[in-house]
Amino acid sequence: MITDKTTLKEVFSNNNNFDELYPDDIRSLSRLHWTSIEIAKRAGRFLAATPGAKILDIGSGVGKFCLSAGYHHPDCNFYGVEQRGSLVGIANQVQQQLSVANVTFIHANFTQLDYSAFDHFYYYNSFYENLIDESLYIDNHIDHSESLYYYYTDYLYGVLKQRPQGTRLVTYQSSYERIPAAYRLVESDVDMLFNCWIKYR
Numbered sequence: 001m002i003t004d005k006t007t008l009k010e011v012f013s014n015n016n017n018f019d020e021l022y023p024d025d026i027r028s029l030s031r032l033h034w035t036s037i038e039i040a041k042r043a044g045r046f047l048a049a050t051p052g053a054k055i056l057d058i059g060s061g062v063g064k065f066c067l068s069a070g071y072h073h074p075d076c077n078f079y080g081v082e083q084r085g086s087l088v089g090i091a092n093q094v095q096q097q098l099s100v101a102n103v104t105f106i107h108a109n110f111t112q113l114d115y116s117a118f119d120h121f122y123y124y125n126s127f128y129e130n131l132i133d134e135s136l137y138i139d140n141h142i143d144h145s146e147s148l149y150y151y152y153t154d155y156l157y158g159v160l161k162q163r164p165q166g167t168r169l170v171t172y173q174s175s176y177e178r179i180p181a182a183y184r185l186v187e188s189d190v191d192m193l194f195n196c197w198i199k200y201r
């Protein structure tokens with residue numbers, strides 16, 4: 001239970017402490033499927049560029065990026081869209097426990113959103129689950145297929161292409177070829193797995 005500021009600070013500075021907030025089965029998926037607290041903090045710092053910015057995590061899982069970034073940047077608003085209702089439920093529970101007010105989780109397919117409502121984006125290779133071995137799936141409650149992978153990455157490419165100049169994007173463990181050419185790479189780390197982009201035209 002989070003009861004005082006010191007404990008809260010410890011939770012947001014250590015990935016294992018943060019993962020302790022989740023049920024065992026969710027925690028066991030962490031290494032493969034959820035952003036670490038360290039990466040979430042770095043991504044948040046880049047995306048929270050101006051007060052009031054609205055930042056969307058495309059495929060927010062159990063909310064680690066949004067909750068961490070929301071805690072560190074209370075002057076911005078973070079949104080997570082997630083297709084699995086069970087994960088949205090868990091993200092909401094942990095949000096309540098942490099009392100982070102500037103985060104909203106949306107249960108939907110990312111193709112259903114109006115992107116004019118958001119300024120900047122975080123993307124942790126959310127559709128890759130369609131290409132991996134079944135034994136590594138988060139669960140079997142949704143359809144997986146190679147064609148879905150290409151449909152979603154093409155859709156996201158189209159969304160990013162439409163966004164205005166100045167849009168910021170952080171990609172983690174994602175392929176460069178699915179990012180429109182109008183995005184300039186401005187920072188790269190973790191063997192080029194962590195990448196920060198700004199749309200320049």
Ligand SMILES: C[S@@+](CC[C@H](N)C(=O)[O-])C[C@H]1O[C@@H](n2cnc3c(N)ncnc32)[C@H](O)[C@@H]1O
Nearest residue numbers: 033034035059060061064082083109110124126
């Ligand atoms: C690699 S996990 C990343 C979770 C979270 N962004 C994080 O960094 O901790 C990808 C998530 O995207 C979700 N996802 C995949 N396709 C989606 C879609 N079409 N619409 C909404 N969510 C999707 C999956 O259910 C999964 O929870």
